Amino acid sequence: MNQNSIAVDVENVVKRYDSVTALHGVSMDIREGEFFTLxxxxxxxxxxxxxxIAGFEDVTEGAIRLRGEDIAPLPPHRRPxxxxxxxxxxxxxxxxxxxxxxxxxxxxxxxxxxxARAREVLELVQLKDFAQRRPGQLxxxxxxxVALARALAPNPEVLLLxxxxxxxxxxxxxxxxxxxxxxxxxxxxxxxxxxxxxEEALTMSDRIAVMSEGYVQQIGTPRDIYEAPLNRFVxxxxxxxxxxxxxxxxxxxxxxxxxxxxxLALRCPAAASAVAGRGHLSVRPERISIGPKSAExxxxxxxDHVYLGTDIHLHARLVDGEPILVRMQNSESSGIPERxxxxxxxxxxxxxxxxxx
Amino acid sequence: xxKPLDLRRFTGFRALTILCLVVLYAPLIIVAIYSFNDxxxxxxxxxxxxxxxxxxxxxxxxxxFRNAAINSFTIAIxxxxxxxxxxxxxxxxxxxxxxxxxxxxxxxxxxxxxMVPEIVTAVASLxxxxxxxxxxxxMTIFIAHLVFCIPFAYLPISARMQSVPDVYxxxxxxxxxxxxxxxxxxxxxxxxxxxxxxxxxxxxISLDDFLITNFVKGAGIETLPTAIFGSVKQGxxxxxMAISTLLLGVSVVFVTLSWFIGRAGQSKN
Numbered sequence: 001m002n003q004n005s006i007a008v009d010v011e012n013v014v015k016r017y018d019s020v021t022a023l024h025g026v027s028m029d030i031r032e033g034e035f036f037t038l039x040x041x042x043x044x045x046x047x048x049x050x051x052x053i054a055g056f057e058d059v060t061e062g063a064i065r066l067r068g069e070d071i072a073p074l075p076p077h078r079r080p081x082x083x084x085x086x087x088x089x090x091x092x093x094x095x096x097x098x099x100x101x102x103x104x105x106x107x108x109x110x111x112x113x114x115x116a117r118a119r120e121v122l123e124l125v126q127l128k129d130f131a132q133r134r135p136g137q138l139x140x141x142x143x144x145x146v147a148l149a150r151a152l153a154p155n156p157e158v159l160l161l162x163x164x165x166x167x168x169x170x171x172x173x174x175x176x177x178x179x180x181x182x183x184x185x186x187x188x189x190x191x192x193x194x195x196x197x198x199e200e201a202l203t204m205s206d207r208i209a210v211m212s213e214g215y216v217q218q219i220g221t222p223r224d225i226y227e228a229p230l231n232r233f234v235x236x237x238x239x240x241x242x243x244x245x246x247x248x249x250x251x252x253x254x255x256x257x258x259x260x261x262x263x264l265a266l267r268c269p270a271a272a273s274a275v276a277g278r279g280h281l282s283v284r285p286e287r288i289s290i291g292p293k294s295a296e297x298x299x300x301x302x303x304d305h306v307y308l309g310t311d312i313h314l315h316a317r318l319v320d321g322e323p324i325l326v327r328m329q330n331s332e333s334s335g336i337p338e339r340x341x342x343x344x345x346x347x348x349x350x351x352x353x354x355x356x357x
Numbered sequence: 358x359x360k361p362l363d364l365r366r367f368t369g370f371r372a373l374t375i376l377c378l379v380v381l382y383a384p385l386i387i388v389a390i391y392s393f394n395d396x397x398x399x400x401x402x403x404x405x406x407x408x409x410x411x412x413x414x415x416x417x418x419x420x421x422f423r424n425a426a427i428n429s430f431t432i433a434i435x436x437x438x439x440x441x442x443x444x445x446x447x448x449x450x451x452x453x454x455x456x457x458x459x460x461x462x463x464x465x466x467x468x469x470x471x472m473v474p475e476i477v478t479a480v481a482s483l484x485x486x487x488x489x490x491x492x493x494x495x496m497t498i499f500i501a502h503l504v505f506c507i508p509f510a511y512l513p514i515s516a517r518m519q520s521v522p523d524v525y526x527x528x529x530x531x532x533x534x535x536x537x538x539x540x541x542x543x544x545x546x547x548x549x550x551x552x553x554x555x556x557x558x559x560x561x562i563s564l565d566d567f568l569i570t571n572f573v574k575g576a577g578i579e580t581l582p583t584a585i586f587g588s589v590k591q592g593x594x595x596x597x598m599a600i601s602t603l604l605l606g607v608s609v610v611f612v613t614l615s616w617f618i619g620r621a622g623q624s625k626n
Contacts, residue, residue, distance in 0.1 A: 056527055076530040077539075089528035093546045103532035154532065 006067075007032045007158050007190040008053060013062035015048055015214075022048040024214040025062065030158070030192060031207075035184050037193045039201040040211035041237070046194045049211075050160050053192065055079045066157060077106075082151035083160040087167065088143050090135035096122070096146050097131040103154040121149045124183060141172045148180070152187060161193045165200065177204055198238050202226060210234050230271045231356045235282040242288075242324050244281040248354060251276055256354040261320040264298050266347070270354035280355045285327040287351035290314070290343045297344025300324060302337045312336060316343065385605065392598035399593050409599040418588065422600060425584035429564055432499050432580065437560035440506035441514070444555055445548070447507070448515040449540070453523060470505040478505065479572035486573060493575035501573045502563040509562045510555035513619055517551020518544075550618050557615035561608050 008030040015023040023045045030036045038046035051057040053064055055076035063070050071079055082103065090099050097118050104114035122128045125145040135143055144164060151159055165173045165180075181204045184191045195201055201208050202222040210217045210225060210233070218230045229235035232243060249257040249265075256270035258281060268281065293299055300316040303323070307330075314326040314337065326345065337343060392410070396403025413422060447467055451460070470478065482501045486493055521544065529539035545552075567582035574583060581604060588597055 054531060075536075076527070077533045077535055081531075083528070083531045085524055085528055087522075087524060089522075089524040091525060091528070091543055102529070102534075106533035106538065150532065 005032050008192065009065040011063045013049065013052060013064060014060045015052060015057060016060045022214055026216050028209050028216060028219055030190055032190055033188045035181065035191045035193065035204055035206045037195060037201040037205040037208045038211060039195055039198060039208050041196055044211040045214040046211050047162055050162055050192060050194050054081060054083050054160055080157045081160055082154060082156040083162065084147045084151045084164045086163045088147040090143055090146055092135055095131065096127065096133050096135065099135065099146060100150045100153050102150065107154060118153055121153045125149045140168055141176065144168060144176065156189065158190045158192060161191060163194055180204065210237065228353065229282060229355065232280055235355055240285055240325065242283045242285060244283060244322060246279055246281045248276045248279040258354060260298055261318045261322060262299055266352060268352040268354060269350060271356045273356050274354045280357060281352050282355055283347055283352045285325040287348045288326045289346050289348065290326060290337065291346060293342055293344040297346050300343055300345050302339055302341050302343060304339060305336055388598050389602045391595065392602040394595055397595065399595055409595045412596045413599050416596060418596060421584060425579040425581045428495060428578065429580040432495065432502055433560045433563040435499055436502035436506050436563045437556050439503050440510045440559045441552060441556045444507050444510035444514050445552060447511055448518045451515060452518045467511055468508045471508045475568045479569040482569060483572045493573055494578055497573040498570055498580065501569050502566060505569065506559035506563050510559040513554040513558060514548065514551045517548050521547045550621060554615045554619040557611045561611045565608060
């Protein structure tokens with residue numbers, strides 16, 4: 001299987017309901033064998049897009065192609081994709097084995113083969129001893145794995161996952177992340193994973209599409225998204241960041257010349273379509289260091305600190321009154337600055353990035 | 358902390374409750390007790406006996422009651438079965454077909470027989486059958502019963518369907534089931550408690566009906582309620598109490614069964 005060939009090609013998809021537009025011309029390519037995440041807050045259109053791919057919603061405009069074939073005319077039961085639903089939707093009147101072999105039997109597999117394949121997939125998700133149980137007799141985590149096995153059994157061209165971890169508690173969720181990623185790698189099936197949890201997206205995905213209000217904001221690897229956010233929404237939604245109001249003197253070849261509050265000049269990377277004028281600078285709180293005030297540092301006044309064990313959050317104000325957050329590692333050498341004390345902040349190389357508004 | 362309102366502390370609440378219960382159930386209890394009376398009097402107690410029950414099955418009125426019972430059960434089973442099928446189809450349309458024109462009107466039409474005074478339905482049915490030249494008899498009773506059984510079957514079936522989220526059918530279709538397979542393999546089995554409950558309710562409503570039956574039945578055709586009414590007109594004999602008690606027993610069993618099945622279905626989810 002070619003890693004770079006396209007599994008799902010979403011082209012300019014618009015989805016309109018009576019009065020609301022859920023998707024405004026969304027485009028993306030999902031590659032074969034890739035763990036692709038649709039990330040965004042609720043109402044951003046990520047689940048709508050997933051349901052369009054599964055066939056539960058019709059697209060108003062645009063096209064979705066599965067391995068090159070337009071799937072618009074196919075009803076859900078004719079599409080070679082399977083879904084892991086948020087609430088699992090395991091059939092309560094069937095055993096685990098019957099649930100997992102359901103898709104195979106509908107595809108015309110004979111009973112014996114369907115059962116053998118179902119057992120094989122149950123082994124993959126480590127539930128082979130639970131074949132004869134009913135879904136109601138399983139824990140949440142086990143149900144989640146049955147749902148995964150059921151969707152994987154027919155060997156779909158693409159597996160769609162609609163926030164499958166959101167019903168699990170935190171500890172379990174973290175364990176399942178690793179497991180899910182591992183299963184994805186073993187099966188080599190392209191996963192389209194919907195979540196609103198940015199940590200989930202960052203830890204599991206090969207690529208992420210950040211969505212908001214029916215638009216794709218940015219598509220890229222977790223590292224791209226975190227370290228080189230394109231715009232304010234992405235920078236703000238992924239992780240914690242400081243958004244500083246700055247004056248942009250010039251932008252050229254991906255670098256910008258900006259003036260920070262207080263007049264300090266800084267040269268930093270800029271998002272592709274950033275322009276001169278007023279702009280916003282994103283600075284991750286863990287990439288700011290503190291020291292004594294000097295001509296090369298950004299002056300700030302400490303307003304508060306929050307002790308978090310591994311980290312200490314330092315809240316400060318710049319000369320123009322803008323708040324800024326600094327995350328310090330908790331080490332023996334680091335004394336906690338007093339409230340009201342004046343400091344100089346220094347941004348690590350490449351820590352600051354000029355965004356498109 | 359504010360105590361929840363305790364109804365028992367209202368003056369006269371206990372007395373009122375007892376009065377209601379007595380008015381509702383004392384006649385039933387008296388009929389049931391006197392059905393075991395050894396005496397031919399319906400008001401004086403003459404010792405315990407099962408003779409009126411024996412009389413129902415072997416006495417001079419036995420053939421009349423047997424025919425009426427056969428008619429009643431045949432009609433009840435037939436009407437309840439057809440009503441359940443129609444009500445299930447209606448419930449699918451109302452709960453799974455999304456929005457469509459005339460949905461509210463459809464719901465009103467399905468439930469209308471619950472609201473129209475029974476005597477109006479009875480007269481209207483009779484006039485209708487006469488107008489179209491339909492000979493009154495078992496068939497007219499069956500059709501009339503089918504009509505008023507539908508809403509009784511519909512209510513528990515629809516309630517059950519609302520409690521089955523449609524994501525199950527979506528999951529089935531996602532796993533290559535056609536819409537018909539999704540209904541037959543997933544929705545229908547999950548609806549069984551509601552369907553059984555609806556069937557039993559429709560059955561008992563049909564079995565108990567007197568008014569409409571009395572209008573649309575042909576000459577010489579009796580169901581249990583009309584047969585009992587016919588006998589009462591010639592004076593109340595204790596065997597009427599026995600047969601009434603039997604009918605009451607059947608009703609209680611079926612309604613209880615319907616309730617338990619409905620509840621078992623609820624708790625499974």
